[in-house]
Amino acid sequence: DVKVTQSSRYLVKRTGEKVFLECVQDMDHENMFWYRQDPGLGLRLIYFSYDVKMKEKGDIPEGYSVSREKKERFSLILESASTNQTSMYLCASSLTDLILNTEAFFGQGTRLTVV
Amino acid sequence: DAKTTQPPSMDCAEGRAANLPCNHSTISGNEYVYWYRQIHSQGPQYIIHGLKNNETNEMASLIITEDRKSSTLILPHATLRDTAVYYCIVRVANFGNEKLTFGTGTRLTIIP
Numbered sequence: 001d002v003k004v005t006q007s008s009r010y011l012v013k014r015t016g017e018k019v020f021l022e023c024v025q026d027m028d029h030e031n032m033f034w035y036r037q038d039p040g041l042g043l044r045l046i047y048f049s050y051d052v053k054m055k056e057k058g059d060i061p062e063g064y065s066v067s068r069e070k071k072e073r074f075s076l077i078l079e080s081a082s083t084n085q086t087s088m089y090l091c092a093s094s095l096t097d098l099i100l101n102t103e104a105f106f107g108q109g110t111r112l113t114v115v
Numbered sequence: 116d117a118k119t120t121q122p123p124s125m126d127c128a129e130g131r132a133a134n135l136p137c138n139h140s141t142i143s144g145n146e147y148v149y150w151y152r153q154i155h156s157q158g159p160q161y162i163i164h165g166l167k168n169n170e171t172n173e174m175a176s177l178i179i180t181e182d183r184k185s186s187t188l189i190l191p192h193a194t195l196r197d198t199a200v201y202y203c204i205v206r207v208a209n210f211g212n213e214k215l216t217f218g219t220g221t222r223l224t225i226i227p
Contacts, residue, residue, distance in 0.1 A: 004158075031215075033215055035217070040219070041219065042202070042217055042218050042219035042220055043159070043202070043217035044217075045214065045215065045216055045217075048214060048215070056214070058214070058216075059216070090158055090159070092158070092159075092215070094215065103149065103151075103161035103164065104151075104159075104161065104215055105161070106158030106159045106160070107158050108157060108158050109156075109157075109158055
């Protein structure tokens with residue numbers, strides 16, 4: 001079975017803390033994505049990566065950074081957490097295949113609360 | 116920039132066909148139409164995708180207009196478990212730079 005695993009389902013952190021959200025996929029996918037989801041705003045893309053050590057900004061990268069040292073792992077980093085980063089964070093991965101044009105697989109999400 | 120437009124919410128009676136529309140008037144020739152859904156407290160799940168032909172699988176049917184500017188996802192016999200937010204996205208696989216962008220979707224409620 002295809003698996004995208006996020007390290008935590010729920011997380012509570014204090015303002016100013018450095019926060020790491022981890023995502024691991026076991027499908028050998030090239031592409032990995034981080035989204036946040038807030039009521040009324042849908043899924044918004046924060047960062048994505050199409051290869052090891054490669055990263056691209058999504059639509060809302062401010063306040064975040066990412067790391068992809070290994071193909072299977074994509075980390076989202078909040079350098080100094082703020083209350084407006086309280087949200088549901090979703091990780092996804094997909095295979096780049098121009099013929100099959102495959103789907104993206106999502107993790108279960110991490111609900112982060114910054115207090 | 117929003118590439119797709121969907122109604123924010125819809126209701127459908129249990130057992131009836133649910134027809135969810137999506138407008139993608141600026142779609143390019145090499146862009147596919149994808150549909151995902153997100154059931155409460157879960158990550159989005161792939162449903163179906165197509166380029167220009169109508170598609171059907173065990174979950175749903177996808178009807179794409181001839182000019183490809185709009186599409187409809189059809190759930191033939193909706194059940195209560197189909198209550199979810201449905202996302203229509205357009206996507207092109209550019210090797211080495213695949214940005215996957217979602218919008219706000221349609222909240223579908225199946226009424227008993």
